[in-house]
Amino acid sequence: MRIVVAHNRYREAQPSGENTIVDAEIEQLTAAGVEVLPFLRSSDEIPSMSKAAKALLPISPIWAPKAQQELSDLLARHRPDVLHLHNPYPLLSPWVVRTAHRHGVPVVQTVHNYRQVCSSGLYFRDGVICQDCRGRALGVPAIVHRCYRGSRAQSALMATTLAVHRPTWKSVDRFIALTSAVADHLRDYGIPDERIVVKPNAIPDPGSPAPLGEGFLFLGRLSPEKGLDLLLEAWRRHPDGALGPLRIAGDGELRPLVEAAAAERADVTFLGPLDRAGVRAALDASAVVLATSTWHDVLPTVIIEALASGRPVLGTALGGIPYLVGADGPREPVGTGPAAAHSAVAGSGAAPTPLPAGTTPGEAGWVVAPEPAALAAALPAARAGAAASASAARARYERTFHPDVVTKRLIDIYADVARQATAR
Structure with a gap:
């Protein structure tokens, strides 16, 4: 089985559990005999980009043309069974889903946050839970409250990206919800049950537990x-x-x-x-x-x-x-x-x-x-x-x-998605 794993890494200065999980998942899949083709970009690349590339950054969450061309070349060259997407922002864009589908490659996405709806991805603002953008065609409250990176302009861009890519997200072949609460979030967004599977992350086994401590x-x-x-x-x-x-x-x-x-x-x-x-x-x-x-x-x-x-x-x-x-x-x-x-x-x-x-x-x-x-x-x-x-x-x-349990579950998801894509 050949899988493309697509992920925009968060900045190293901003410790990210998501980066760690993606790295661990690639290692676990490789150890299980899956051929993994990483398609990774990092937000740490942004400061060293050319002026021309930086000029295109404002549209990259919506389209990211360079990433689409590079992904298209990868898919044509290797013909993978599945593309597994994690974080697409800002250098990949959800457009990678459309690029994969254009090549006949089904897409699985692990949902690590609530960014299908919420510009910050957290459902949290000013110290309290906030869901003001749920059910809106455009997340105007996110713009008003500068929810994305504290910037009204960047919040407007992200809110627009979420509106533009609503059909993109709804075309994903299978969503991996890390918990049942994320599955509820996806259902609320309009994703049917048959395209949602709950599969948590794994961590390496530390071995037999030490005797219970105190406090x-x-x-x-x-x-x-x-x-x-x-x-x-x-x-x-x-x-x-x-x-x-x-x-x-x-x-x-x-x-x-x-x-x-x-x-x-x-x-x-x-x-x-x-x-x-x-x-x-x-x-x-x-x-x-x-x-x-x-x-x-x-x-x-x-x-x-x-x-x-x-x-x-x-x-x-x-x-x-x-x-x-x-x-x-x-x-x-x-x-x-x-x-x-x-x-x-x-x-x-x-x-x-x-x-x-x-x-x-x-x-x-x-x-x-x-x-x-x-x-x-x-x-x-x-x-x-x-x-x-x-x-x-x-x-x-x-x-x-446990990694053995979770990795087997992930491989089964890939196999099922690839089988359904072949049948179609």
Whole structure:
């Protein structure tokens, strides 16, 4: 099987989980015997472009003629079975879908964000969830609020790109939704069920989990949408030391907030940014991992890392978090609150233990409404249930997020799409 993987890499100065996932997926596919033809561009190329090339940049999200010619040459030369698209902006453009179809090559796209509708891709603006552009022919609110790169002109360009390429996106042969919440987003956009498949990302197996540690770990970007304000307000509702340690790792604009919390309380430790060995040590030292996003976080990789390490997760009931911890039963559409509360300890195999109202158990953790009172009430319950849930967390990783499982699933998707294209 021969697959073209198309991706516009984000700038290296802007750490991107999407870049990491694409690189890992190429390695995993190659190891499984798939011939991968990378068609990669990087936003880091922009500063070194010629003046003529830079002059065309404003239209590149819509068309990107150079990329179309280069892709057309690649497709004619190698005749791949499928083109797998990740991020097309700004140097590839969604037009690559049309170019592939012109060559008779079916297209699969992994949906890493909400940019079919939202110019920023986040459904998040000014510290709160925003879906003002849903259902609009043109995302005028994105232009008014400068949602793309803080620029009204660039926001107008992106909103126009999304309007122009609505038929392009609806022609994609198969969408890979990373979670059930992304699948809901695609259905809301008008994509039929038969062209959506849920397949999460994978991370390498770190091996057998270390014995459970103590306390809680927050690991991620220190930015408003990750819910640090929410977490710290909930934590302060408990006496110093009552819940064991809270370790916070990462870097970002809210670093001063975290440093102040660590200076204020003996049970809060700021670890700063960590390398891979540091992440491993922090996971081993903890009992529960926190994912307190206040936006519809698509697929926070830290949750998969936690499950691989046998650590259950306490998260907010937003975006892909319920799916990751196995708490994504019947849900309201993206943008609404969680389902009604339940009572149980996830995966314990023991008699159910009552949970606070508003806490929903999952196979490998718990989710709560993104509210300080709900999170504060759930913290002691998660601490008490961590040991009983640890083995279920690891089992969910092995069954759902292990590279062997996920890569086989991806190859099956390619084969099905290629078979249907041949039949047509």
